[in-house]
Amino acid sequence: MVGAEWIIEDIAGRGVVDNSPASLIFLPGGRLAGNASCNSLIGQYSLDGTSLTITPSGVTMMACPDALMTQERELLEALGMVERYAIDKDSALILTTESGDTMTAHRR
Helix, strand or coil: CCCCEEEEEEECCCCCCCCCCCEEEEEHHHEEEEECCCCEEEEEEEEECCEEEEEEEEECCCCCCHHHHHHHHHHHHHHCCEEEEEECCCCCEEEEECCCCEEEEEEC
């Protein structure tokens, strides 16, 4: 999981905007980087077995089309509620929130 760029393909069963740049990169040392759909994001993460806590700490402040801005808000909200992860049989990263919603991503 660490070091690869994960392209987000689904947020809570609603898919993503076509050709969306939404992505996450889990860097060594618990640092997180990526693209929230419109803006770059940074944050922290903590792994303990399959438990995962993500704390987004900042995003740039560009304005984008409404669809991307809506997706970005949904993504950032969901990231803050992630409590576990799994890699499925298709090598997809599945992030699961405390409410049971999932986000799915594949390595670039």
